[in-house]
Amino acid sequence: MQEILNKLIDRYAIEPIQENRHNQAFVTIEKNRLPDVLTWLRDYEDYTHLAFITAVDYPEIEKIQLTYMLHNYILHTDLGLRVLLDRTRPEMVSIHHLWKQVATYQRELREMFGIDFPGSPGLQENFALEGWKDIPPMRRDFDTKEYSEKTYFPRPGRQTHDPKEYMKEKLYPSAKEDK
Amino acid sequence: MDNKEINNTKLANEGLSEQDRPLFCDARPQSYKPLGKYVEKFLNWARANSLWILGYGTGCGAIELRPLMTARFDMFRWGLAPRPTPRQAGVFVIGGYMSVKTLKRVIRSYEQMQGPKFVIGLGSCTINGGMYWDSYNTINRLDHYLPVDIYITGCMPRPEALIAGFNKLKEMIKAGETDGQNEYARNFDWYKANQKKIVKDWNMPDYNW
């Protein structure tokens, strides 16, 4: 693990490294260098498997963080590459030329987070939300409860309980009497 | 059998492109009066004893349908049978939570079924959204979109509950209390408005014959 991290530092002068376990580490890199690094990792360092791409919304710092998770089948180590995107107009280089199936991930990210991947095949096609017009639902400033109430005819009479209190009440009714 | 209540206005099919419009039928669904009392009673008996379920598991609740076919629960006893195509099926079991995307398919399949047809809402999600009550993508009340004949509560309801539900439905059919198809046809515009409110890309005809 350390070996590959050292190589990364040597080759790309990457600084922020977070090592979670002996076989898992995350590095943050500049977004324009990502395709280079990925290609190198895939072709020379046996990180042939792209496990997933995921995103996290950070409205606090006005960033969206993308994580590309790679796996090495020989060493069985995982390497996560992180990229920070601007939140106002998130755009990232498409890497579908490296792994064809990435296009699907990118479609999903476009729909759920509004991240653009210029050139990715079928990017504008529906993924799960057909014809969604609101702000992307996985952005943290999207209020799903409000949206649901506005849209889906909530049935009146619904009650909400704090699960902890409610279960205590249901399972140990005597405890309440004790109070 | 001259029992059709005819409404000859055509549907607009605005969701379709000009090119596609001639490919789909634009007639409205019609409602039907029952036949003579004893004839209808006999036919209802036959309908009740031959319930063909559309094999479309729309949500996680569909997992509870499978045990019904096994030797332990043996739904065939009651004349229930799964059927792979909506054309031939008579009962639509909505199996739990219903996302907007699925709802579109459900509407299409429901409309393609031939009347009289019945809908069973299975699990809490179909009643008020259940645990997905505040999801951005899951409906809360099925009866705003389709005429539901009977709900079976639970999350999930057991197969026994399902059997009880089916038997209740059979009684209702025999008693002539299930009128979902006619209700849908009479309140067609209201249902359609509700459906179109949440199904954003309505790229199908207003009624899928």
Next chain:
Amino acid sequence: MEHGLFISIIYAFISLSVATIWGLLLGGIALKVVARAHGRFGPPVWQPIIDIIKNNARRTSISHGIMYFLGPVFRIAGGMGTFLFIPFIFGSSVFGNFSFAGDLFLVMYFIFFGQLGMALGAGESGHPYSAIGVARGLSQMTAFELPFALSVISLVIQYGTLNITSIVAAQQGGLLSWTLFTNPLATIAALISLQGMNMHNPFSIVIAPQEIPIGPPTEYHSNFLGLLQTNRGLFNIAKLALFMNLYFGGATNIAVMILKTFLLYMLTIFIGASFPRFRTEQSIRFFLGVPTVIGILAVIVIAYL
């Protein structure tokens, strides 16, 4: 014609009704038997009849066009015709049907009448699954017709006639004069074909509900489906009656007919219940293999030995 026209029609009607009801009940019994084998109760034996009533009681139906509309008509006309050209019960004037109009080959080719019409009707529905189902069905049909044809040829050599009544007549006089015992090879070849004709496992790919919802009749419903189901009962009996006549000594009264058709049907059901499903090309290869060789042997043995 031996009787007057009106009497003939009445007789044909009786014969058709008995056959249809018995055929549907056979279907119900089969369901029941399979259910019992699973350890279930299963539906009542009259379930197929209820289904037919229900389907005819449907309030709506749709039509894709004239050929679609006529498809089930062709289908059941094929079933009725096939049945009517077979002498149902030997020596009976009520159940003798219209067998004077043609011989064994007429029956064998009339089977295609309904299938072709149905295939055309299903085709007009425009549903790809219908076409796929028909393609599979026809392909499989060509394959299982070969052993059956060879078996029939063997029979014709044996009895020197194509007249079904004469073939039955030649088998009267005890169990051992049945074709089953006088020409076992032909019987085996034909029975294997019967499995295919009835589209029971392992040859059920045509209607394979798990992959192409239900094959050719995917789009059929309501009245149309009712007709198709009625035909299923009738056509089953027609085939069973043909086999009974050709290989199992025919029947001289209704009881014997019921017994023989029941046993024959159960045979296919049992075989069907014990096998998984072949793919189309597998079943074609199967039919063109062992059963065809048996059929050829049947011909050679009877003709040249």
Next chain:
Amino acid sequence: MVNPIYILVIALFTAFLLPVFDKMGRKYSLGLFFISLAAIFDITLQLAWQSYNGVLKANIFTAGSIPPFSINLRIGGIETFLITTINFGALLAAIYLIPKFNEQKVYAMMLFLTLIAGVNGLILTRDIFNVFVWLEITSISLYALIGIRQNHKSLEAGFKYIIASGLASAFLLLGIIFVYRLTGNLNIDMIAASNTLLVTKGGLTALFLIVIAFLIELKPFPANGWALDVYQAAEPGVSAMVASIVAAGFLYVFYKLIPLLPIYWFDILILMGMLTFVFSNITALKQKNAQRLLGYSSIAQMGLLVAVLLIIKRFPLHNDLPYNLIYIAGALFLNHFLAKAGLFWLAGIIKKDKISDWSLKGNPTLVIIFAFFVFALVGLPPFPGFWAKWVLINRLAQYNLIGWIIPIVIGSLLEATYLLRWFGSAVKQEAAEPVKLPLHKIIPASIAALALIMIYPAFANSLVNTRIIFQIPLLALAMMAILNFLPFRLQGILMIAALTFFGWYIFPLAEGIVKIFEFIFIGGGIVISIVSLNTNIKRQGYYEFLLMLILSLAFIPLAKTTLEFFLVWEYMTISSWLLVLRGKNGEKPALIYILFSLAAALMILTGFALSFAETGSTSLQYLRFLRHYALPVYILLAAGFLVKAAAVGLHIWLPGAYAEAEDEISPVFSGMMSKIALWGFIMLMGIMGTRALGIFEISNLLGWIGVITAFAGALMAVFQEDIKYLLAYSSMSQLGYMILSVAMLSHLGWTTALYMSVTHLFFKGMLFIAVAGLVSRVGTTKMYEMGGLIKKMPVTFISVLIAIIAVSGVPPLSGFGGKWLLYTALLEKGWFLQAGLSFFAGAIAFLYLFRLIHTIFLGQLKAKYREVKEASLWYLIPQVIFIGAIMAVSTFPNLILKPIMAAVDTQFTSSINWEGYKVITTLGYWNGNAVMIITMGVFMVPLIWLLSRVRMVQKVEQFNIVYAAERPERPETTHFAYNFFSHYQKAMGFLVNGQVSNFWNSVSEWFHSISSMVRHIYTGNSQTYALHIIIYIVIVYTLLGVN
């Protein structure tokens, strides 16, 4: 009388006078030149006239004394004929060369005249040394003429010619010296009279030297590389002269020498000729240069002529020498002379070196001329080559020279291959730029073409006892060609009227089975021709060939003699081939078709020849008296008919020919022309019965071939994507059933065959017409591109529906009658396994038939066909007629069965009983009428039930289908049509994955490889060529066993 010596005098004298006149101007010299040529021709004509009246003095003595003291000329019948031809040709050649003469110095004209003098001298003289003189005159003027183009290549070619002919002359001179030394004589007749020369070794060597010299001048294979370069490089006008005029001279000298040769040399020399014929043709296969190709062809023809002359002299054929000379050698020579010269001139007109660049499209004059030349060379009627081939092969068979038939047949086929391939590509190719037609070039070519066709009546009348009505197909062609100026639709109506009249005339003459075939050909012809009226846009040659085809079909069953049969058979072949060629992509299929047809025709010809050899009669009925040759004749004829019937293995011509012919023609091919093979079998078996081949009965073998054809055809039809190919394979399959039925040689079998052939006309004609109508609207023949057309073309749909029910044999329509008869007949005959296989084939038919109707009419309608309309009325009328016929025949089978049975009764005793509408055989029974009524009855019951509830039915559109809860996106992706029976392909496809076409491809490949191998010897180097000549001489010397 005119003295022929004036020819030589005028030519030579004018040649030396020309420069003087040229001083006065080119006009004068050219005028003098033509005057002299005309004078020569005039003399020849006078000589010919005298010869015709029998007042011609045969021997002309020069210098006032008799041989051996002076040279004598002979002007007998052959000489007259030859010089007439040559001087006629020379006149044409001179016209062709006018511009050359204008631009060259005057020497060109001089050379031309000396050349003419030389060739005339070669023919006339009887003195062997004089021959040498004329040879030198000819050669010298020729190689100067070769260089007339004055480019590098032609000069080189001329040089090669000098070397070769120098070698030849040297040997000739040596030979003459030896001969003179031995005999003291130079007169050929006197040498021949004295035997002294022949017995000694030295004499033989001398003779050999003389013969080999002329053999080399005749360009034998393989010592002929120099000649090829000459043909290729010289000006086409000059090449034409080399191929025709000069070759004629050398050939005749060779003929003059034949009496000198010892008898045991003949076989070797014949072999040399035949080798030249076969190998030149093989080599030509890969040739791409037009003139060189023609060179190969010329050499081949010369080889054949050498062989033929030797054969005529050597074998008992010389008992009937004048006849054989005229009708074999004379016809072949004339044929070659006119056609080859014409082709070279044509090459000069087109001015394209590569044959693939030739394009005659839109130039009917050139097409007709080209067609005449090519057809004449291939030996198609009515050109002389046809008659020559006919007599030659008959004679060879008659005198037990069957071995020599084989190289002739192979060589002719090879020659046909490249010539017809060339013709096809030239006719079909789009022209890059319009061809210029200079008058001086087109006149000689057209005159040659006209001459070719004018000879025809002479042969047709004097040669054989064909009845004159058998020329009607040709006359019809001519008539339609004359009427070509009329509006197209009017032509069609006239054609139908002609057919009707002809039917009215001929129908009472026919009886028995012939009558049924006449019904198929004439009746079918009239109905199917209605389709052609759908357009008024002129199509060149369409009605001409169609009428010719139908009439020849109608005449074949009427033929009483082998020649009548074969003549009309060839007419049918030509007209149908040209119709295929007319198709849009018809070039390749037409070539395959014509090659197979010609092979079949040659087999039939050989069979007839053998029959003539044994019975001495050309009557077809005499086939029954055959004893010695019975088996080969039977096999040859059956094989020929099997090719025509497209039996499995020989079928590869069929799909292309049927499918790529124009849509209106395909029904004629499938419905009518395919039946002619059936007639062949009926005629053959009706006369000859069956024969045993070892332990097998041939009829038994034919039965198996038939049923396997039925099976293979059906299976291949299943995998077609193109609707016309599907139908074509289906026709092949149906024809297989018919062969099977005929081969049974029983009453029931023949009844089946005839019943099937009539009903096949109905439903297959109808299907092809329906398809024609369909294609006229949708513009494609790929089935998967259509779909859902039932609502757009309901009438077409109904006729296709009825047709497929009838084809598949489903009761109650007429097809079932055929199937029932077939199986009953097979079981009665005891052909059980055949019955099983044909049942299987019948079941497979369902696959392609369903696919046919489903992929076109059912399923999803494509957006681009939403506006498609029903086919035009002209397509629908014949379909409705056929539907009526099918329904009538289905309801009342007696209508057709009774006449057929009555016809078959003349051949076999009947085993069928009738009870009203019920047919009863020994095995079973069938009541078509009752089946129809019962079917109608059971159909009505459920129909009424459904109709009673029709009000609740909602009519929906094509996308209202359950589609796994989605909506279909496009009709293209929803229509299941392409590779419809993929699983069947997996299970059974290995049986039909192109084994047969691979076989024929490899045959073709094989011949082409030989061709390219052989071509390697022609290096283009004059030293090599000289070496070839020397080696050739040594080999021939050894072979002849001179020492």
